[in-house]
């Protein structure tokens with residue numbers, strides 16, 4: 001199935017007389033006929049739902065759909081994108097381990113890596129995503145266990161060279177994790193370029209309507225966890241009577257472990273209602289993404305030609321620094337997100353944002369309604385000037401998320417707000 005068809009049909013097949021739309025199983029628990037059966041469920045020798053912190057039929061249907069869209073062997077939905085990033089890494093890393101991340105990433109992820117995970121004894125090194133293979137290799141240590149980056153970085157809109165990072169990761173026998181939130185599998189499927197694990201904040205385009213916070217992790221099934229660097233995958237898990245993830249679950253070892261260990265213990269589960277909303281969003285994702293891309297390209301071109309605009313980052317633009325990488329990884333478009341700066345830096349940016357009428361100021365992005373944000377005073381507010389610079393964020397940077405309104409209305413709002421600058 002092509003992605004438009006997957007978005008409508010994967011994950012749930014109604015039986016004769018069954019509900020056409022995936023039902024919301026608003027149930028925390030499930031009923032069994034025998035203790036024998038429950039015993040098997042707890043030992044993971046029997047498949048099935050037994051408690052909704054671990055799995056739920058509505059959530060499972062959406063997980064299957066997203067796994068199919070990304071070309072993975074399985075997926076795990078989480079209560080937020082933050083939880084997805086955290087679990088994706090914690091499933092591999094423990095106290096004393098190290099990982100390498102591209103520096104241009106979402107502010108919340110930066111905090112998670114630099115503050116909270118650091119406090120847990122997990123160390124991160126940031127590298128410039130555009131650095132050479134040798135430079136990135138130099139950041140890898142004996143205890144490095146993963147590489148991380150965002151397909152399209154939030155908010156600077158740089159394109160992550162997935163194949164380059166996958167080569168480095170695999171040369172070092174460690175997995176590459178790619179946050180594919182802005183691109184969505186409609187525009188880019190990182191697994192096809194060598195990514196081992198893909199994460200998303202479903203809060204953004206997948207939901208797309210600003211109604212639910214959520215995340216998801218997708219496992220490619222391609223990484224070899226038996227290479228000696230990941231004993232948690234190859235040694236018996238005593239909390240499941242000696243289950244060995246690679247032996248017992250083969251290609252799904254990573255995603256099964258993420259669910260039965262990480263989700264069991266951390267409990268950042270999505271509600272069935274949230275999964276239902278995400279599913280509705282997914283049904284129209286390809287159509288919305290097409291409009292987002294077309295509108296954003298036009299808005300970016302308009303901004304670039306405007307004399308009050310200092311610079312524009314939109315990788316599909318002629319002359320953009322990432323145009324070549326975008327043609328390779330995102331040939332159908334670069335989402336609805338644009339980063340730009342008006343002349344007059346921080347003050348100019350604030351004047352522009354406060355003058356907008358249709359496009360609303362929101363702590364949100366990748367939504368059906370156009371919205372705008374000033375990262376330096378909001379999402380990336382906790383970062384030092386040095387960290388801001390490393391993440392590619394200038395004080396005047398504006399993140400414009402172009403929605404699905406008529407492009408003429410969007411541009412006339414931009415036009416009138418720029419006239420106030």
Ligand SMILES: *Cc1c(COP(=O)(O)O)cnc(C)c1O
Pocket residue numbers: 080081082083085106108109150154179181182200201202203204213214215
């Ligand atoms: C928003 C976002 C996240 C965090 O997701 P939440 O759903 O807000 O927890 C992670 N990565 C990227 C790229 C994001 O845009």
